[in-house]
Amino acid sequence: MHIVVLAKVVPDYEVPAGDFELTNSRAHARYKRMMGLYDENAIESGVQLKEKYSSSLTIVSYGIKGDIQILRKAVAMGGEKLSLVVGNSDDPHIIAANLKMAIDKLEDVDLVLAGQQSADMDRGIVHGMLAEMLGFTFIPQVAKIEQDGDQWKVIQNTESGSSELKCGGKAVLSITSVPENVPRIPVVRSIFAAKKKPVDTLSEIEGDAMLIDEVLVNIPKMESVCEFLPAEDDMAETAKILLSKLREERLI
């Protein structure tokens, strides 16, 4: 079995809102780049499947060449090789078409895992587009995966709980974070070994862009001014003040 995990390198998503700046409608270039928030959950899920079913695991990404050193962390977590399509489009359709091209080149892929959404554009649509382009079944918000004969048995998180689903054939699954797929920190030996693992860089293909115009990107103002209540001496008094203020404004 050959598993592909999609990983995207994004600008630091932990930058607080108050310090966030844009240049050319995108996050300022000074922010350090890091692996996407949910991508690490997807990689951990892929590594667990690899360990359980003796599968092979390839990391596939679309991004700039400078991302390779960050993507090596994904390889260190348990990937065997990295395939990077070099490109800088933000269009989901173009990104999906390029990921398809990279997966087609691998030829024998059975399962594609992806974080439920990237930590920059936050769209959560590239993996679903990719599935349709590949002709694979797409299931979002997956928390657990098991192989059951020639089928996949998955637990999908929903707004009200979860669903147990079963599908045959090839699939793209978007992975949500659960305690079971919190990423393990790679050991030092794996980090060094990752530096020697193969990296395929592929030139991007021209895809059809989605017919939509980005008109404007701006940073919304946060207008809340925090009133700090005393917290050193008399907590009973602080509690009374807080409840009284909330009642004054008919909030409780």
Add this chain to the structure above:
Amino acid sequence: MRTLIVEMIEPKRLGELVTVSREFCEQPDIVAVGTGQIPGSFAKAYQVEDTVAANLVSDLASLIVNEGYEVILLTASTLGSGIAAPLSVKLSAPVVSEVIRIQPDLVVERPLYGGKAVASYKLNKMPAILTIRRKYFEAADLQGFTDSSLLSITEKKVELIAEKEEKTEGIPLEDAEVIVSGGRGIGTAENFSILQDLADLLNGAVGASRGAVDEGWAQPTQQVGQTGKIVAPSVYFALGISGASQHLAGIANAKCVVAINKDEEANIFKRARFGIVSDYKKIVPVLIETLKEEA
């Protein structure tokens, strides 16, 4: 513009989409997913019992082409995210997810970078697919019911084996006027019981940050944030929550945030109306005691 809503039969979710549909048409059509009567008045209604997104995409695409729908509306949900992107490829249609505002002239807004920025997009081609973030549009009051015809499923790709509903006692998180939420600063799963005590006294619900859910201290259905529940309570108590932008994106419409955190530099204080720099274990029991005395 011919508008089609595709949504589970759930009055609040449907009501929000009906409100959005009024930006595009007088009365939308609907594909209602699930069983039961379809609340509200729709020009034409179809119903499909299969609730698995992957099974619906092909037949929805055919319906949209045959009927000439121009705008497709779904909630940003597990169902919506399972349908929207594959459908966009099938129809060569643009898709905008997590829409939070509709402007005139087919311009829609959505957040990016964990809610730290907002982008506006002009839709240039129809049909266009929009998934709507919950709690940003007032739910329309749905009167009466609409009769439907069956939408048959021709391609069953995925089998639903079982559904498990996480039962929460009291008010659902999405509807609560008061939410008491805990983050990694709560320390253990057991400590969440004190949050429940406070929530019970305020007739509220208990939420959690992604960190607390990842630790296994709270259920995924309790997660508040960009990738959890979007909530709009009158008061949101954030206890031991640092205030990552992804969490703040889920409480953007809270009227008042009360932050209690030991770290005075915590980002949550920048969103809070009232702040208490303290260990929650010192203030919450006193709040509970005060509320009990006042009862």
